[in-house]
Amino acid sequence: MARSGGVTPEGPERLSDHVSIGVLTRVFPPDVVDAVIERTGAMQQRNRLLPSRLMVYYVMSLALFSAGSYEEVMRSLLWRVKASNLLPVVEELADGSYLSDLYASPKDRRKDTDPVRVRVIEYTVTTGEEVSGFRLITTLLDPEAAPAQDLAGAYARRWEIESSFDELKTRQRGPGMVLRSKTPGGVLQEIYGHLCVHYAIRSLIGSVARHFEEDPLRFSFTRTLRAAKRSLAGRPAFSPSTPG
Incomplete structure (x- = not known):
């Protein structure tokens, strides 16, 4: 390309x-x-x-x-x-x-x-x-x-960029999955959502790697993603509204 x-x-x-x-x-x-x-x-x-x-x-x-x-x-x-x-x-x-x-x-x-x-x-x-x-x-x-x-x-x-594409398209989004949105604006919004999540996971890996003085590439993206999903699933539901 x-x-x-x-x-x-x-x-x-x-x-x-x-x-x-x-x-x-x-x-x-x-x-x-x-x-x-x-x-x-x-x-x-x-x-x-x-x-x-x-x-x-x-x-x-x-x-x-x-x-x-x-x-x-x-x-x-x-x-x-x-x-x-x-x-x-x-x-x-x-x-x-x-x-x-x-x-x-x-x-x-x-x-x-x-x-x-x-x-x-x-x-x-x-x-x-x-x-x-x-x-x-x-x-x-x-x-x-x-x-x-x-x-x-x-x-x-x-080839690190290829690994990042694989993390984003296969590990995070899932193989064979398509975007939910039906409009161009919605598709763009969803793409940015995926990019933000990937950045957040990689930022978490970077923070942990700095703490242990390790190369971030030694940490598994898939395991970190699973850990993030478990932590969110274990939190109680909350209302996004500000208490009156």
Whole structure:
């Protein structure tokens, strides 16, 4: 889906077919971006948010690729590839990542035709007893502009908005449920009602998480929603009228 005010390009072309994101890091080097962020007091307030420097480059990328969707612009910065993809090490970098070359086809690889230089970040994530390997490639070649750890964290959080949509549409409203309202005004009112309830539940989770110094993402939205419903159901009925 294209961003508001933008269009989805026709045909098979991708953003990577156009100018490299590296032009941004050359014109706006990391030390300049960091200085501006510090001067404006815009450092990230919570560790789980995208690092401020990376967010600056992402916003500039949105302007550079104005016809692309949020997701496509993010893919131009960072995307996951299969472990079976052949990505030979061209140069090892200080942050543990390395530079490699991509080719359009095995034939191009054999003839070394039109290689595309990328940076590769490899890491593992342990969830309980399960260990998952991740292999990311990015067009941000400078490890100082976008450290490997920041990019790995950004990739893990890029789908948070999808989780919020699932909470709102499936967990809160219920699968297969439709809005009760029959008029446009009523539908709009009901949508705002759902958004307010979702905000209230997430605010409750945030308060509890701060109290226990935990990441809010570790708390279950569904369980919190059920707890809120039980607390409301257990309260005695009251009259909304002010006593005379």
